Amino acid sequence: MRHLKPVEILDEIAASGIAKTSGSFRKLLILGIMAGAYIAFAGAGANMAAFGLLGDAETFGLGKLVSGAVFTGGLIMVVLAGAELFTGNTLITVSVMQKKTSISKMHRNWVIVYIANFIGSVIVSALVFYSGGLNAGNGYLGAMTLQIAANKVNMPFVNCILSGILCNWLVCLAVWISTGASGTCSKIAGIFFPILLFVVAGYEHSVANMYFISAGIFAKTNELFVALNGAADLSNLTWLGMFTNNLLPVTIGNIIGGVVFVAMGYMLALKER
Numbered sequence: 304m305r306h307l308k309p310v311e312i313l314d315e316i317a318a319s320g321i322a323k324t325s326g327s328f329r330k331l332l333i334l335g336i337m338a339g340a341y342i343a344f345a346g347a348g349a350n351m352a353a354f355g356l357l358g359d360a361e362t363f364g365l366g367k368l369v370s371g372a373v374f375t376g377g378l379i380m381v382v383l384a385g386a387e388l389f390t391g392n393t394l395i396t397v398s399v400m401q402k403k404t405s406i407s408k409m410h411r412n413w414v415i416v417y418i419a420n421f422i423g424s425v426i427v428s429a430l431v432f433y434s435g436g437l438n439a440g441n442g443y444l445g446a447m448t449l450q451i452a453a454n455k456v457n458m459p460f461v462n463c464i465l466s467g468i469l470c471n472w473l474v475c476l477a478v479w480i481s482t483g484a485s486g487t488c489s490k491i492a493g494i495f496f497p498i499l500l501f502v503v504a505g506y507e508h509s510v511a512n513m514y515f516i517s518a519g520i521f522a523k524t525n526e527l528f529v530a531l532n533g534a535a536d537l538s539n540l541t542w543l544g545m546f547t548n549n550l551l552p553v554t555i556g557n558i559i560g561g562v563v564f565v566a567m568g569y570m571l572a573l574k575e576r
Contacts, residue, residue, distance in 0.1 A: 306489065332415060335419025336426070338388040339425075343428060345511075349369075370502055375498040393471060400566070424513035428518040445531070446529075448519055449535055452518065469501070470501045473500055509554045516545045523540055
């Protein structure tokens with residue numbers, strides 16, 4: 304089977320948007336929780352694989368590469384197993400622009416899926432923490448989890464928006480490429496490299512951060528993790544700080560990245576005049 308042409312991918316994305324905006328509340332909620340969990344599993348695995356490398360400037364780049372390679376499994380599971388991920392669903396904009404669904408239906412999908420993604424992410428982060436999953440490396444995984452979360456909630460607001468734009472530009476490109484791929488291996492390859500790039504480059508993904516920051520909030524309650532970390536500013540590492548300092552601006556950026564740079568970009572380039 305051949306890879307679809309860009310204009311054919313556009314049609315597939317539009318058809319997918321119709322189906323997504325027609326889904327029942329129950330379907331979107333369950334599949335959204337699954338997607339949040341899949342991304343959280345990827346985040347947990349990425350941290351476990353790379354925490355020993357990320358703490359040293361000489362191996363930091365290698366750590367990001369390892370982390371990125373592991374994290375790609377999250378979107379691979381979302382796409383191949385079938386789940387609802389907020390960031391990828393910004394491509395529903397294609398269906399709206401083609402007048403095949405409404406803005407209100409798109410917003411309904413976004414709200415339900417976003418909340419469901421958060422629920423799935425926090426379920427996994429809680430299970431990882433309370434199962435002792437952050438105790439690896441004599442607690443240094445927990446300390447690194449704290450550092451990652453603290454860095455995210457202490458980023459400047461504008462930086463979060465801009466990094467969110469870059470991230471979801473690549474995430475939606477991964478979804479775009481995988482939509483045009485004809486087989487499982489091709490879809491995996493299409494997802495792997497854009498996701499690897501965004502993780503290695505350090506861009507901000509709202510759903511991934513639902514895991515990374517909530518895991519940090521749980522880790523903050525462990526005295527050993529806090530002591531081993533030592534230097535991180537944990538004052539903003541709260542449930543409120545998670546939303547106001549990171550998720551809000553990153554989500555804004557993710558929407559811009561997916562809507563403007565992928566959905567609108569390809570619509571304007573490929574639509575018939």
